[in-house]
Amino acid sequence: xxNKKRVVIGLSGGVDSSVAAYLLKEQGYEVIGMFMKNxxxxxVTISNECPWMEDSTDAMLVAEKLGIPFQAIDLSEEYRERxxxxxxxxxxxxxxxxxxxxxNREIKFDIFxxxxxxxxxxxxxxxxxxxxxxxxxxxxxxxxxxAGADPNKDxxxxxxxxxxxxLSKALFPIGHLQKSEVRRIAKEQDLIxxxxxxxxxxxxxxxxRIPDFLQQQLKPKKGEILTVDATxxxxxxxxxxxxxxxxxxxxxxxxxxCMPIEYTPEDGKKVGEHNGAHYYxxxxxxxxxxxxxxxxLFVISTNTKDNVIYTGxxxxxxxxxxxxxxxxxxxxxxxxxxxxxxxxxxARYQTRIRYRQPLSGATLLMKNEGLYILFDQAQRGxxxxxxxxxxxxxxxxxxxxxx
Numbered sequence: 001x002x003n004k005k006r007v008v009i010g011l012s013g014g015v016d017s018s019v020a021a022y023l024l025k026e027q028g029y030e031v032i033g034m035f036m037k038n039x040x041x042x043x044v045t046i047s048n049e050c051p052w053m054e055d056s057t058d059a060m061l062v063a064e065k066l067g068i069p070f071q072a073i074d075l076s077e078e079y080r081e082r083x084x085x086x087x088x089x090x091x092x093x094x095x096x097x098x099x100x101x102x103x104n105r106e107i108k109f110d111i112f113x114x115x116x117x118x119x120x121x122x123x124x125x126x127x128x129x130x131x132x133x134x135x136x137x138x139x140x141x142x143x144x145x146x147a148g149a150d151p152n153k154d155x156x157x158x159x160x161x162x163x164x165x166x167l168s169k170a171l172f173p174i175g176h177l178q179k180s181e182v183r184r185i186a187k188e189q190d191l192i193x194x195x196x197x198x199x200x201x202x203x204x205x206x207x208x209r210i211p212d213f214l215q216q217q218l219k220p221k222k223g224e225i226l227t228v229d230a231t232x233x234x235x236x237x238x239x240x241x242x243x244x245x246x247x248x249x250x251x252x253x254x255x256x257x258c259m260p261i262e263y264t265p266e267d268g269k270k271v272g273e274h275n276g277a278h279y280y281x282x283x284x285x286x287x288x289x290x291x292x293x294x295x296x297l298f299v300i301s302t303n304t305k306d307n308v309i310y311t312g313x314x315x316x317x318x319x320x321x322x323x324x325x326x327x328x329x330x331x332x333x334x335x336x337x338x339x340x341x342x343x344x345x346x347a348r349y350q351t352r353i354r355y356r357q358p359l360s361g362a363t364l365l366m367k368n369e370g371l372y373i374l375f376d377q378a379q380r381g382x383x384x385x386x387x388x389x390x391x392x393x394x395x396x397x398x399x400x401x402x403x
Contacts, residue, residue: 004028004029004030005029005030005122005123006029006030006031006032006119006120006121006122006123007024007029007030007031007032007121007122007123007124007125007171008031008032008033008034008112008115008116008119008121008123008124008125009021009024009031009032009033009034009124009125009126009127010034010035010036010108010112010124010125010126010127011033011034011035011059011062011063011070012035012036012055012059012127012199013035013054013055013056013057013058013059013062013193013196014055014058014127014193014196014198014199015127015182015183015186015191015193015194015195015196015198016127016128016129016174016182017059017126017127018059018062018127018186018191018193019127019173019174019177019182019185019186019189019191020125020126020127020172020173020174021033021062021063021066021068021125021173022066022185022186022189022191023173023174023185024125024171024173025066025067025068027173029123031066031068032068032069032070032071032116032119032121033059033060033062033063033066033068033069033070033071034070034071034072034073034112034115034116035055035056035059035060035070035071035072035073036072036073036075036107036108036112037052037056037072037073037074037075037076038075038076038079038083038107039052039076039079055199056072058192058193058196059072061192062191062192062193065189065190065191065192073112073115075107075111075112078106078107078111079103079107082102082106082107082111083099083102083103083106083107086099086102087099087213087214088214088217088218090385091214091218091278091279092217092218092278092304093304093385094277094278094302094303094304094305094384095383095384095385096281096282096383096384096385096386097385097386098385098386098387100158100355101157101158101159101160101161101387101399102161104158104159104161104162105161105162105166108124108126109124109162109166109169109170110166112124113166113169122169123169123170123171124169124170124171125170125171125172125173126170126172127173127174128148128155128158128159128172128174128175129148129149129150129153129154129155129172129174129175129179130145130146130147130148130154130155130156130159130172130175131145131146131147131148131149131172131175131176132144132145132146132167132170132171132172132175133146137338141168142164142336142338143164143167143168144167144335144336144395145159145160145162145167145335145395145396146175146394146395146396147391147394147395147396148172148175149175149176149177149178150177150178150179152179152356153178153179154356155355156389156391156394156396157352157354157355157356157387157389157396158355159396160333160335160387160389160396160398160399161333161387161399162335163333163335164335164337167335183195210279211279211287214278214279218276218278218279219276220275220276220279221275221276221307222273222274222275222307223273223274223275223276223277223306223307223308223309224265224270224272224273224274224307224308224309225270225271225272225273225274225288225290225297225309225311226263226265226267226268226269226270226271226308226309226310226311227268227269227271227293227297227310227311227312227313228263228267228268228300228310228311228312228319229268230312230313230314230317230318230319232267232318232319234261234263235318235319237253237256237257238256238257238261238318238322238323239257239323240257240323240324240374241253246346246363246365246374247346247365249365249374254324254365254367254372255326257322257323257324257374258322258324258325258326258372258373258374259326259403260301260322260382260384260403261301261319262301263300263301263303263308263310265306265308267310268310268311271290271293271297271311272288272289272290274288274309276307277302277303277304277306277307277308277309278302278304280299280302280309281299281302281383282299282300282301282302282320282381282382282383282384283298283299283320283380283381283383284298284299285297285298285299288309288311290311293313294313295313295314295315296313296314296315297311297312297313298311298312298314298315298317298319298320299311300312300317300319300320301319320380320381321378321379321380322375322378322379322382323374323375323378323379324372324373324374324375325353325372325373325379325382325388325402325403326370326371326372326373326402326403327370327371327373327388327400327401327402327403328369328370328401328403329368329369329370329371331370331400331401331403332366332370332371332398332400333398333399333400334397334398335396335397335398335399336395336397336398339397339398340398341364341366341371342366343366343367343368344366344367345366346363346364346365346366347363347364348361348362348363348364349361349362349364349390349391349392349397350362350390350391350392350393351373351375351388351389351390351391352388352389352391353379353382353386353387353388353402354381354386359391360375360376360377360379361375361376361377362374362375362376362390364390370403371400373388373390382402383402384402384403385401385402386401386402387399387400387401387402388400388402
């Protein structure tokens with residue numbers, strides 16, 4: 001009999017990875033379950049909503065039920081270095097990180113993948129709601145990352161930083177299913193995780209109050225909350241001129257549209273105080289604790305160097321919306337290397353700047369210094385440090401870190 005392909009699946013103790021493991025076994029793979037322990041510090045999780053002990057026990061029970069070998073691996077050192085330290089550094093710099101995207105690129109499909117390869121695995125698998133397929137172009141295999149079939153659960157955005165090499169080793173066994181079908185299979189197979197709630201919060205850290213988490217390293221310090229008038233002159237230049245070919249925009253116009261506005265204290269008037277600009281992100285409304293303004297206040301910009309938060313009044317404030325963004329050259333990533341744009345080239349794609357946001361049309365212009373993305377419709381709450389991903393239909397083509 002031919003050798004079975006060996007797959008190591010990340011068993012998180014949730015229903016998705018449990019069913020993924022079951023399906024792989026049904027498909028004839030030799031399956032090994034592995035639980036990743038990524039976090040030790042119980043002091044910042046909310047109550048005990050992410051008891052990793054319980055998750056690892058559930059993962060073990062699922063493996064037992066399926067009759068597959070199981071082991072746990074402690075990646076907390078690597079997780080601290082690559083994810084937690086990155087989060088602190090980004091917040092400190094006044095940017096908004098996305099640890100889930102990094103966790104997939106750096107942990108699950110790098111460190112975990114290497115651990116699996118030590119076990120002579122041909123593939124690693126996860127319970128993500130996305131799909132992968134393979135096409136051949138110029139005699140070369142090209143791996144495509146496709147959205148999950150369940151539109152409410154599609155997680156392709158979280159995998160938008162994977163490379164061809166990583167995708168070549170990845171399997172997503174539940175990507176073609178609806179969540180309801182996954183639950184049904186888990187019940188039919190009598191898996192202990194069948195009715196378990198979906199986990200919330202940072203990948204494997206669990207529910208964390210971000211300010212509490214950040215206070216471990218970023219100390220509170222009082223600063224001013226300023227409000228900027230909707231008639232501020234910078235908003236005049238942010239619109240895309242009607243009827244213009246976007247390739248004809250000069251550098252100044254591109255920068256006006258795509259770069260974040262840099263406010264100074266003279267641009268606003270004081271309406272309150274905060275405990276640290278690094279605890280806030282663009283588009284945020286809660287947690288400002290400023291009353292008496294009539295309309296709600298929204299964060300439109302933070303300056304962690306001067307420790308100032310700039311806000312706008314009402315959800316139609318022009319400071320919340322932008323028609324473009326910029327991704328520096330080093331931060332532009334192509335899943336589809338064969339579709340990479342070279343300086344001077346442009347293309348039309350569908351884009352999103354956050355998980356579960358509906359896709360919206362945009363023009364991508366590649367220049368020497370990086371990628372300019374110009375949206376058909378203004379986007380709300382574009383935050384530096386977050387990821388923009390671009391798609392062709394339901395295929396993720398590339399992504400980048402927003403400047």
